[in-house]
Amino acid sequence: MxxxxxxxxxxxxxxxxxxxxxxxxxxxxxxxxxxxxxxxxxxxxxxxxxxxxxxxxxxxxxxxxxxxxxxxxxxxxxxxxxxxxxxxxxxxxxxxxxxxxxxxxxxxxxxxxxxxxxxxxxxxxxxxxxxxxxxxxxxxxxxxxxxxxxxxxxxxxxxxxxxxxxxxxxxxxxxxxxxxxxxxxxxIRGAVTGALSLALLVIGVIEGESQGYLSPVVLILFIIGIVGAFGFVRAELTxxxxxxxxxxxxxxxxxxxxxxxxxxxxxxxxxxxxxxxxxxxxxxxxxxxxxxxxxxxxxxxxxxxxxxxxxxxxxxxxxxxxxxxxxxxxxxxxxxxxxxxxxxxxxxxxxxxxxxxxxxxxxxxxxxxxxxxxxxxxxxxxxxxxxxxxxxxxxxxxxxxxxxxxxxLTSNLSHRLKLLGIPANFRHIVISAVETGGMPTGGSGGIDQFEKAYGPLVLKVINAAYESFxxxxxxxxxxxxxxxxxxxxxxxxxxxxxxxxxxxx
CATH class of the missing domain: 1.20.1250.20 (MFS general substrate transporter like domains)
Incomplete structure (x- = not known):
């Protein structure tokens, strides 16, 4: 034991x-x-x-x-x-x-x-x-x-x-x-179809975040994954x-x-x-x-x-x-x-x-x-x-x-940044910074430094990112x-x- x-x-x-x-x-x-x-x-x-x-x-x-x-x-x-x-x-x-x-x-x-x-x-x-x-x-x-x-x-x-x-x-x-x-x-057929269908469906969900869930690649992943799932059920029944x-x-x-x-x-x-x-x-x-x-x-x-x-x-x-x-x-x-x-x-x-x-x-x-x-x-x-x-x-x-x-992060934060008057090209930079850890954390003291260096608008941008998260x-x-x-x-x-x-x- x-x-x-x-x-x-x-x-x-x-x-x-x-x-x-x-x-x-x-x-x-x-x-x-x-x-x-x-x-x-x-x-x-x-x-x-x-x-x-x-x-x-x-x-x-x-x-x-x-x-x-x-x-x-x-x-x-x-x-x-x-x-x-x-x-x-x-x-x-x-x-x-x-x-x-x-x-x-x-x-x-x-x-x-x-x-x-x-x-x-x-x-x-x-x-x-x-x-x-x-x-x-x-x-x-x-x-x-x-x-x-x-x-x-x-x-x-x-x-x-x-x-x-x-x-x-x-x-x-x-x-x-x-x-x-x-x-x-x-x-063997059940092992292959089960693993393949699960993997493709999960990849489709995660990739859909960046490529869009109606993109051809993601739709193909979902279709093959669903077909594979039906194949798995059929394989297990027989x-x-x-x-x-x-x-x-x-x-x-x-x-x-x-x-x-x-x-x-x-x-x-x-x-x-x-x-x-x-x-x-x-x-x-x-x-x-x-x-x-x-x-x-x-x-x-x-x-x-x-x-x-x-x-x-x-x-x-x-x-x-x-x-x-x-x-x-x-x-x-x-x-x-x-x-x-x-x-x-x-x-x-x-x-x-x-x-x-x-x-x-x-x-x-x-x-x-x-x-x-x-x-x-x-x-x-x-x-x-x-x-x-x-x-x-x-x-x-x-x-x-x-x-x-x-x-x-991509829709809510983008909307908030648009209301703040942030240009579209800078919105993408802010969203990328949030996703990759480039924004100052609440307990790091970085927020105050950013506000002093770049002004109150930056503070509003950071707060918008935090609220969206x-x-x-x-x-x-x-x-x-x-x-x-x-x-x-x-x-x-x-x-x-x-x-x-x-x-x-």
């Missing part, structure tokens, strides 16, 4: 650890908002696109074997990221890390099903698993803030290299092999040994467990990615200070995950998911209120803590239900589906909410909060006849 927890911790950690490093990436590599999206989203995209494939390969070829190979690739990607000389190289490195994580992580969950076959024991083990996942997700910005404070974003990736090597050696020495031989032929058994999606409780997992991580990224970026770029917070803001949320997620395991084993998943999702939604919406005008640190910290408690409570029952409805021989598939839902939550949050944020943040947090509240209502309705053990077989 300890080694599985280390693999899980490291791969989950890198979902959010870069959130606090984005300002450093901007300063060193001059990355724009879209490139920052790829720094975060590239990892999650490859993760999501290949999770099902590696989950199935682990079932067939050996979960430990695939896990060890994945950790080696993860270390390689971390080295590329640490040595990056431009945004493109960093994005490639993050993609390679995502490839390694996709191979490593499904085994951490599927092997629990083998180790703890009894329902109540498995629920408690899942509580520990979810607590480790919550700890990794929540401490990502905290650990990242400390590492970035020590020496910039490169230190963060060298930490991954060292930690990855240690975890790989421990995995080789301590974990037993675990597999279930498949009887059918490998689902394959003898599919990556994703579509029959499980017909079980309402299983489907709700996946959508809840998606919603939780969608909201988590909305908080970590966009709030951290706002606090650093607009409010001028250091990495250390952002880490302190997120620390109580970290504690809330961990404590709630540990407690939820016992709660689920005694009462079933309905109440934990319903209450947890509602608390998370309320916390995210309250965080938006705390960021209006001057940042109210105590209110913000309290709101994030409430959200963290809700996230931690929600994840355990959602994961427990997902594993309960799937036979043990398909636990790798179930684990991969759960983790794919998580990774999809991350990448959809980054791409869609990032698109909305960029839309505010904040409007984008508000949209992101409201969407995330409402999604969690909807998950609460859905869970209350679907699980109303759920038994104590949550087993839907």
């Amino acid at each position: 300890a080694v599985l927890s280390l693999v899980l911790f490291l791969t989950f950690l890198d979902t959010t650890i870069v959130a606090v490093a984005l300002a450093s990436v901007q300063a060193v590599l001059h990355a724009g908002i879209a490139e920052l999206q790829w720094v975060v989203g590239g990892y999650a995209l490859v993760f999501a696109a290949l999770m099902l494939t590696f989950g199935k390969l682990g079932d067939r070829l050996g979960r430990r074997r695939i896990m060890v190979a994945g950790m080696g690739v993860f270390v390689l990607g971390s080295m590329v990221s640490a040595l990056a000389i431009d945004p493109a190289m960093l994005i490639i490195g993050r993609g390679v890390m995502g490839l390694g994580a996709a191979a490593s992580e499904p085994g951490t969950l599927s092997m629990l099903r083998q180790i703890y076959p009894e329902e109540s024991q498995r629920a408690r083990a899942l509580g520990v698993w979810a607590a480790i996942a919550g700890l990794a997700i929540a401490t990502g910005p905290v650990v990242g803030g400390v590492l970035v404070g020590l020496g910039g974003f490169r230190v963060l990736f060298w930490f991954n290299v060292a930690a990855g090597l240690v975890v790989t050696l421990l995995t080789i020495r301590t974990l037993p092999e675990s597999f279930e031989a498949g009887s059918g032929v490998p689902d 394959a003898s040994d599919p990556l994703l058994d579509m029959r499980y999606l017909k079980i309402p409780r299983f489907l709700v467990s996946l959508t809840t997992t998606f919603s939780v991580y969608f909201a988590i990224v909305a908080v970590f990615f966009f709030t951290a970026l706002y606090l650093q770029l607009i409010e001028g917070y250091s990495g250390y200070r952002v880490a302190l803001i997120f620390l109580p949320m970290t504690a809330g997620m961990v404590i709630a995950s540990l407690s939820a395991g016992r709660w689920v084993s005694k009462s079933g998943p309905r109440m934990p998911i319903t209450i947890g999702a509602a608390a998370a939604g309320a916390g995210v919406l309250a965080a938006d209120t705390a960021l209006n005008g001057a940042v109210h640190v105590l209110i913000l910290t309290g709101s994030l803590t409430l959200a963290g408690l809700g996230f931690g409570i929600s994840v355990v029952p959602a994961t427990s239900v997902a594993l309960s409805v799937v036979p043990a021989k398909h636990s790798g598939m179930a684990a991969a589906m759960t983790n794919t839902a998580r990774a999809l939550g991350v990448i959809v949050s980054v791409s869609v909410l990032g698109s909305l944020l960029n839309g505010e 904040h409007n984008g943040l508000t949209i992101a947090l409201i969407v995330a909060g409402v999604l969690m509240l909807m998950s609460s209502v859905t869970a209350a309705a679907i699980f109303r006849t759920e038994g104590k053990d949550g087993d839907t077989r």
Whole structure:
């Protein structure tokens, strides 16, 4: 359990650890908002696109074997990221890390099903698993803030290299092999169409920000992506040994467990990615200070995950998911209120803590239900589906909410600058400066210097940029909060006849 927890911790950690490093990436590599999206989203995209494939390969070829190979690739990607000389190289490195994580992580969950076959024991083990996942997700910005404070974003990736090597050696020495031989032929068609369709749709969303969503290139990406998605469904319905058994999606409780997992991580990224970026770029917070803001949320997620395991084993998943999702939604919406005008640190910290408690409570029952409805021989598939839902939550949050944020910067800010009488050619320069971190931050003292050097009009331009960025943040947090509240209502309705053990077989 300890080694599985280390693999899980490291791969989950890198979902959010870069959130606090984005300002450093901007300063060193001059990355724009879209490139920052790829720094975060590239990892999650490859993760999501290949999770099902590696989950199935682990079932067939050996979960430990695939896990060890994945950790080696993860270390390689971390080295590329640490040595990056431009945004493109960093994005490639993050993609390679995502490839390694996709191979490593499904085994951490599927092997629990083998180790703890009894329902109540498995629920408690899942509580520990979810607590480790919550700890990794929540401490990502905290650990990242400390590492970035020590020496910039490169230190963060060298930490991954060292930690990855240690975890790989421990995995080789301590974990037993675990597999279930498949009887059918490998689902190559499903693997290709699933990965291709997801990648093209996400690329289309992000590229649409700069090229326009009606541009020929973006439309072609969407069309091929949608066709690929239909091809994936058809492949899974006809394959003898599919990556994703579509029959499980017909079980309402299983489907709700996946959508809840998606919603939780969608909201988590909305908080970590966009709030951290706002606090650093607009409010001028250091990495250390952002880490302190997120620390109580970290504690809330961990404590709630540990407690939820016992709660689920005694009462079933309905109440934990319903209450947890509602608390998370309320916390995210309250965080938006705390960021209006001057940042109210105590209110913000309290709101994030409430959200963290809700996230931690929600994840355990959602994961427990997902594993309960799937036979043990398909636990790798179930684990991969759960983790794919998580990774999809991350990448959809980054791409869609990032698109909305960029839309505010390009349309809202352009409109505000036009009202100020700023010529069109200078509007483009201002927007580019905001996107690449070229504007003075609220806590840097740069605003006063700019006003003294260039006059009061510059101050109005900077304030317009800040307000546009904040409007984008508000949209992101409201969407995330409402999604969690909807998950609460859905869970209350679907699980109303759920038994104590949550087993839907």
